[in-house]
Amino acid sequence: MSTETITWVLTPAEFAATQERAAKINTRAAKRGFTGRLEVTGVPREVTETDEAGLPRTRTVVDARITGEAPSYNGWSFLAAVDSIETADGHDFILRTAPGIEESGVDRSQLVAGRCQHCNTIRTNRRYTYLVRNDETGQTVQVGSTCIKDFTGWQGKPIFLSVDEISEQLEDHIGGLSAGRPEYSPETIIAAAWAISRLFGWVPASATGRTSTRDLVVSYLFGTSRGDRELQRDVAPHIPDAAPTARAIIAALLEGLDGAGDYVTNLLVCLRAPHVEHRHFGIVVSAIAAYERMTGATAQRKAEAEERARQQAQIRYAGNKGEKITVTGTITRLMPFSGSYGYTPKTTMLVIVEGAGIAAKMFTAANWAWEVTQGDQVVIAGTVKDHEEYNGVQQTVLTRPKLVSKAPTAAAAQDAPTDD
Numbered sequence: 001m002s003t004e005t006i007t008w009v010l011t012p013a014e015f016a017a018t019q020e021r022a023a024k025i026n027t028r029a030a031k032r033g034f035t036g037r038l039e040v041t042g043v044p045r046e047v048t049e050t051d052e053a054g055l056p057r058t059r060t061v062v063d064a065r066i067t068g069e070a071p072s073y074n075g076w077s078f079l080a081a082v083d084s085i086e087t088a089d090g091h092d093f094i095l096r097t098a099p100g101i102e103e104s105g106v107d108r109s110q111l112v113a114g115r116c117q118h119c120n121t122i123r124t125n126r127r128y129t130y131l132v133r134n135d136e137t138g139q140t141v142q143v144g145s146t147c148i149k150d151f152t153g154w155q156g157k158p159i160f161l162s163v164d165e166i167s168e169q170l171e172d173h174i175g176g177l178s179a180g181r182p183e184y185s186p187e188t189i190i191a192a193a194w195a196i197s198r199l200f201g202w203v204p205a206s207a208t209g210r211t212s213t214r215d216l217v218v219s220y221l222f223g224t225s226r227g228d229r230e231l232q233r234d235v236a237p238h239i240p241d242a243a244p245t246a247r248a249i250i251a252a253l254l255e256g257l258d259g260a261g262d263y264v265t266n267l268l269v270c271l272r273a274p275h276v277e278h279r280h281f282g283i284v285v286s287a288i289a290a291y292e293r294m295t296g297a298t299a300q301r302k303a304e305a306e307e308r309a310r311q312q313a314q315i316r317y318a319g320n321k322g323e324k325i326t327v328t329g330t331i332t333r334l335m336p337f338s339g340s341y342g343y344t345p346k347t348t349m350l351v352i353v354e355g356a357g358i359a360a361k362m363f364t365a366a367n368w369a370w371e372v373t374q375g376d377q378v379v380i381a382g383t384v385k386d387h388e389e390y391n392g393v394q395q396t397v398l399t400r401p402k403l404v405s406k407a408p409t410a411a412a413a414q415d416a417p418t419d420d
């Protein structure tokens with residue numbers, strides 16, 4: 001068995017909790033007479049990965065390991081507990097090293113099964129010994145566990161804790177931590193907030209009756225429900241454009257945001273941080289609003305968002321389930337989905353048509369869905385399959401949708417040749 005450096009990959013919050021736990025183990029061990037010290041050290045590292053929606057995300061993890069100082073009693077440092085075990089061809093040793101001692105630093109060739117160099121005996125039934133080193137001379141000595149108190153001359157029995165035992169205690173603790181949420185970089189959070197606020201309008205956390213941009217960002221980054229996955233698929237294609245915008249927003253705010261007060265200070269602290277905890281997401285998301293206030297873009301966007309909200313508030317479910325209906329309106333969303341249906345990979349198109357107080361949503365593999373574009377005025381006929389609320393909007397889900405007619409777009413009408 002090996003006692004090579006134990007490494008955990010933890011979230012920053014788990015790492016902090018593990019360090020706290022280690023401090024408690026130290027305090028308790030010191031009360032029992034342990035003179036060593038255990039330390040959990042960590043190096044933060046950024047992980048950039050692509051999620052199933054194709055979106056790049058950056059989060060921070062901590063590579064943690066146990067180190068510290070070996071216990072020392074009357075000038076003798078305890079390098080390792082040496083347990084000898086019988087094997088087919090004689091014996092072998094299990095080393096349990098002390099904190100701060102690398103197993104590679106222990107010379108196994110010096111070990112003898114069942115040996116105690118204090119009483120100068122070798123007994124085959126002596127299984128537990130310690131390897132100790134003189135702090136001044138560097139001399140190493142193997143001492144039986146029953147002789148160790150006499151050997152060191154320490155009042156009370158020397159206490160030894162190995163890295164293995166400590167890591168076991170810490171691992172139990174880590175296992176009991178509530179599932180650590182990843183912590184994302186401000187850039188990832190702001191890119192998500194930017195894309196989401198372009199798609200659904202900016203909704204402040206104080207808004208009632210509508211899901212705030214902050215909550216949608218949380219759903220987007222952490223959510224696992226069906227609705228969350230739909231949101232993730234809607235937003236993901238907009239992230240590549242949003243990422244450079246997020247970088248520009250951060251740079252502009254760090255450079256130009258001024259003003260007194262906790263809000264400004266806290267926001268700037270979060271924007272400079274390599275990663276942000278879940279509970280600080282709200283303030284990072286608000287960078288969008290702070291940026292727009294700073295650049296004066298708020299008024300126009302507010303008017304657009306209000307107009308869109310006003311239109312969406314008038315939307316009601318249409319038809320009864322199973323009823324055939326016709327919807328006249330504008331294609332507001334068009335997005336291909338690749339999926340597996342049975343054994344056949346297949347791409348379907350999500351189409352949302354809004355108009356006349358109706359929002360119709362449909363998935364279709366029909367050719368017409370690839371021939372229309374967002375913004376087209378269309379008439380669609382289909383059968384009502386379901387009524388679903390999506391982000392506060394009453395959507396009517398259609399099956400077997402057919403394109404009845406498509407009005408020429410303004411641009412196409414201008415380009416069309418005239419007969420007269």
Ligand SMILES: [Zn+2]
Nearest residue numbers: 116119144147
């Ligand atoms: Zn002895």
